[in-house]
Amino acid sequence: MEFNIIKDDELDLLVNSLSDYGYDFTNYARASLKRRINRLLTIDRIPSFAELFYRVKNEEEYLTHVIEELTVNVTEMFRDPYVFKFLREKVLPVLATHPFIRIWHAGCATGEEVYSMAILLEEANLLHKSLIYATDINPSVIENIKRGIFSLGNLKQYSENYILSGGKKDFSAYYTAKYDFAKFDNRLKSKMVTATHNLVSDRSFNEFQLIFCRNVLIYFDKVLQDKVLTLFDESLEKLSFLVLGSKENLGFSKVANNFMQLDKEKIWRKIK
Amino acid sequence: MAQNKIEYKVVVVGGSAGSLDIILKIISNADATGSILYIIVIHRKNDTNSMLPGLFSSRTKLKVKEVEDKDYILPGHIYIAPPDYHLLLENEHTFSLDASEKIYFSRPSIDVTFESVAEIFGASAIGVLLSGANADGAHGLSTIHRAGGFTIVQDPKSAEADYMPRQAIDKLKPDIVISADKIPDFLKNLILTPHNN
Numbered sequence: 001m002e003f004n005i006i007k008d009d010e011l012d013l014l015v016n017s018l019s020d021y022g023y024d025f026t027n028y029a030r031a032s033l034k035r036r037i038n039r040l041l042t043i044d045r046i047p048s049f050a051e052l053f054y055r056v057k058n059e060e061e062y063l064t065h066v067i068e069e070l071t072v073n074v075t076e077m078f079r080d081p082y083v084f085k086f087l088r089e090k091v092l093p094v095l096a097t098h099p100f101i102r103i104w105h106a107g108c109a110t111g112e113e114v115y116s117m118a119i120l121l122e123e124a125n126l127l128h129k130s131l132i133y134a135t136d137i138n139p140s141v142i143e144n145i146k147r148g149i150f151s152l153g154n155l156k157q158y159s160e161n162y163i164l165s166g167g168k169k170d171f172s173a174y175y176t177a178k179y180d181f182a183k184f185d186n187r188l189k190s191k192m193v194t195a196t197h198n199l200v201s202d203r204s205f206n207e208f209q210l211i212f213c214r215n216v217l218i219y220f221d222k223v224l225q226d227k228v229l230t231l232f233d234e235s236l237e238k239l240s241f242l243v244l245g246s247k248e249n250l251g252f253s254k255v256a257n258n259f260m261q262l263d264k265e266k267i268w269r270k271i272k
Numbered sequence: 273m274a275q276n277k278i279e280y281k282v283v284v285v286g287g288s289a290g291s292l293d294i295i296l297k298i299i300s301n302a303d304a305t306g307s308i309l310y311i312i313v314i315h316r317k318n319d320t321n322s323m324l325p326g327l328f329s330s331r332t333k334l335k336v337k338e339v340e341d342k343d344y345i346l347p348g349h350i351y352i353a354p355p356d357y358h359l360l361l362e363n364e365h366t367f368s369l370d371a372s373e374k375i376y377f378s379r380p381s382i383d384v385t386f387e388s389v390a391e392i393f394g395a396s397a398i399g400v401l402l403s404g405a406n407a408d409g410a411h412g413l414s415t416i417h418r419a420g421g422f423t424i425v426q427d428p429k430s431a432e433a434d435y436m437p438r439q440a441i442d443k444l445k446p447d448i449v450i451s452a453d454k455i456p457d458f459l460k461n462l463i464l465t466p467h468n469n
């Protein structure tokens with residue numbers, strides 16, 4: 001890490017040039033972006049910023065790689081299990097009254113959160129009338145959702161999370177283990193729709209009763225957070241639900257008055 | 273040429289196994305003038321209903337806060353890195369969080385916060401590395417050292433788990449290596465003494 005520390009003006013230069021290719025990182029939180037770039041320089045053994053810059057400008061594949069590496073795709077199943085418990089107990093009964101349920105996972109990464117939700121819906125006998133939209137800026141992680149394959153090494157923890165979320169079944173009934181992988185049951189993905197969607201530049205594409213956007217806003221500055229929260233506000237029906245990450249908030253935003261926080265977990269209801 | 277005296281603005285403390293007692297003592301003894309801010313990074317299990325803020329609050333009049341996304345950085349506060357996030361500083365006034373890969377099996381990582389403090393606060397930072405059975409923190413402490421900050425390592429002989437302080441001593445020449453029971457008073461005096469860079 002010590003040699004390739006990117007300087008602030010170099011970061012500006014890179015961010016400007018990425019936006020020429022349609023990837024606007026201008027309003028991303030700088031500290032994390034900088035770490036990502038330093039990490040990239042180390043992992044790819046790139047000796048200087050100049051070389052990184054040159055490759056971004058001249059190699060299309062490398063540009064894609066940079067976009068993928070700048071985003072943080074770390075996720076898990078039933079992350080913050082009590083959020084899922086709250087959804088089970090308080091939110092799903094409300095959604096159940098709708099003839100048709102539309103859910104959006106914005107910034108879903110490799111899809112662990114999406115599969116967790118599908119399991120919840122299935123257990124509440126609601127999956128058949130649901131549609132789950134799973135979107136992310138990063139096309140390569142979206143591919144994984146279609147496969148429904150997750151690393152077996154994490155399943156013990158996911159199964160513990162599942163139980164904490166109020167799950168009563170044998171978690172292993174949801175997947176088949178093979179080598180180092182767990183392949184989740186195809187019926188869980190039967191109601192998933194996957195697409196790339198950039199929260200910075202793309203618009204709303206439907207109305208939802210529930211939106212998840214967890215651990216994505218932490219990468220944005222407040223200006224961009226406000227813009228994205230407005231996008232969610234416009235994409236939510238009245239009395240629908242919004243779930244943010246455990247350390248995220250919407251209190252500062254201009255849409256704050258349209259929402260009421262339901263719990264100490266980060267779940268809000270749109271009240272107007 | 274006359275040098276300007278630099279005043280310390282931030283004390284950042286990293287600890288793992290066996291560090292909680294000494295952290296509590298540092299907090300009980302924290303500077304009450306309100307001109308310093310404290311940032312505490314402890315490895316711990318990812319339990320959402322964390323007891324640390326309550327535990328710390330009972331020891332000090334300073335305001336204790338487990339950091340949330342984009343919280344302001346204010347003097348006279350004690351900030352705790354939240355479980356399952358790396359704690360970064362955007363600038364002197366704002367924190368940010370990052371859910372990226374664990375480092376040395378740890379999130380929050382001490383290295384990440386130390387490096388960020390070094391970059392933002394440079395010579396006005398004091399870094400303290402305590403007991404732990406993990407290599408986290410040594411690299412971060414060396415960045416604080418290079419940025420002109422003051423570095424304190426708990427004497428491995430006084431540590432419940434000596435691996436972490438030993439790693440640091442191998443990696444850099446800390447400004448001081450002292451036993452756990454001396455750290456709170458040492459810190460207190462250090463803060464009161466402006467220094468040359």
Ligand SMILES: C[S@@+](CC[C@H](N)C(=O)[O-])C[C@H]1O[C@@H](n2cnc3c(N)ncnc32)[C@H](O)[C@@H]1O
Pocket residue numbers: 071072073074075076079106107108109110113135136137138141197198199200213214215216219245371
């Ligand atoms: C840390 S993951 C969060 C995954 C999951 N929601 C969770 O909480 O476990 C953040 C995700 O946000 C995505 N992301 C970052 N910027 C984005 C943008 N502008 N539009 C859509 N997704 C974005 C990243 O690609 C990454 O997959």
